Amino acid sequence: MTSPTTASQAELKAAKVPLGWRDQCSALLIPLNVCRKEKYYLPWECENERHVYEKCQYDDYMRRMKELSKRKLEAEE
Incomplete structure (x- = not known):
């Protein structure tokens, strides 16, 4: 079952999301991590x-x- 908050494995691999964080909310984690890196956490x-x-x-x-x-x-x- 996929949902709009679940990213594909290719997207997760490209974003270098660790396996432990690949869950139902993984599509929301990618932009959060991008923002964090841009804003120096x-x-x-x-x-x-x-x-x-x-x-x-x-x-x-x-x-x-x-x-x-x-x-x-x-x-x-």
């Missing part, structure tokens, strides 16, 4: 990109936890 820069990426990470976590609890309920029945 200043914490007050790239706030919008960081917020969008962290929101995606949170939503993905919540989706996985709902799926896990659903599976636990099915296993108990």
Whole structure:
């Protein structure tokens, strides 16, 4: 299942994203890393990109936890 927030393997390889960071929000991580490099990792820069990426990470976590609890309920029945 691909989503608009998931980058292709070719894009991730070109952007040199480490394997551990290639998840459902990988397409949002690429512009965030570009911004960070351009702005010398200043914490007050790239706030919008960081917020969008962290929101995606949170939503993905919540989706996985709902799926896990659903599976636990099915296993108990």
